[in-house]
């Protein structure tokens with residue numbers, strides 16, 4: 001069995017009277033796609049925020065590659081090898097997809113955005129940028145302006161930008177949201193190609209995508225993991241069927 005990359009133990013987060021994360025225990029193994037599913041408001045986004053260091057837990061522990069993450073800010077966690085999509089919210093609409101990825105690589109290297117003009121002329125960034133675009137399924141779209149990309153292609157570009165930090169763990173918060181059927185298929189194909197290269201924690205409502213991609217699935221209900229298992233285990237779990245999948249649907 002692959003090594004445990006992310007180990008979360010007994011995590012708790014309260015917002016006033018709401019316990020958004022309730023004694024949450026979960027692990028992600030190196031290279032696996034681990035889907036986290038659950039009804040609206042189950043606490044999935046709050047959990048990702050705690051993994052990235054954007055939300056401070058009230059109790060519990062998170063270890064990544066054996067080291068505790070408590071007290072580390074988001075950039076420090078990115079340097080350790082954790083990345084999420086939508087981390088860099090500002091796509092430059094008037095620049096090409098390739099330039100946007102090149103800029104992300106430059107930012108990873110510690111340069112400030114104000115040196116962008118020089119970076120745009122720095123051909124050494126374009127080779128790697130093209131590789132990340134290709135990994136995200138946008139090999140042919142590098143020279144297209146961001147404002148001319150479709151919604152699905154924006155999502156793929158955000159994926160390429162997340163890959164630019166060479167993460168060992170990629171956190172994806174609803175990558176299929178708002179995508180049409182063919183765009184969803186392209187995203188699933190891109191994520192399938194990434195399997196094994198990086199571990200993925202996939203928060204997703206689209207069950208077709210979850211069952212197409214996941215090695216394991218955890219089910220979150222009211223901030224608590226009520227089940228973890230293979231897709232077949234989860235589909236057969238009567239507690240999950242009642243709580244989430246809906247009897248008769250699964």
Ligand SMILES: Nc1ncnc2c1ncn2[C@@H]1O[C@H](COP(=O)(O)OP(=O)(O)OP(=O)(O)O)[C@@H](O)[C@H]1O
Nearest residue numbers: 015018019020038039040041042043044045046047
């Ligand atoms: N900053 C906050 N202040 C107060 N309550 C919050 C805050 N963030 C989240 N919550 C509450 O915590 C619970 C979990 O919310 P969260 O957004 O993490 O759920 P989710 O599973 O990501 O939902 P969805 O699938 O709809 O995105 C909800 O009851 C939500 O209202």
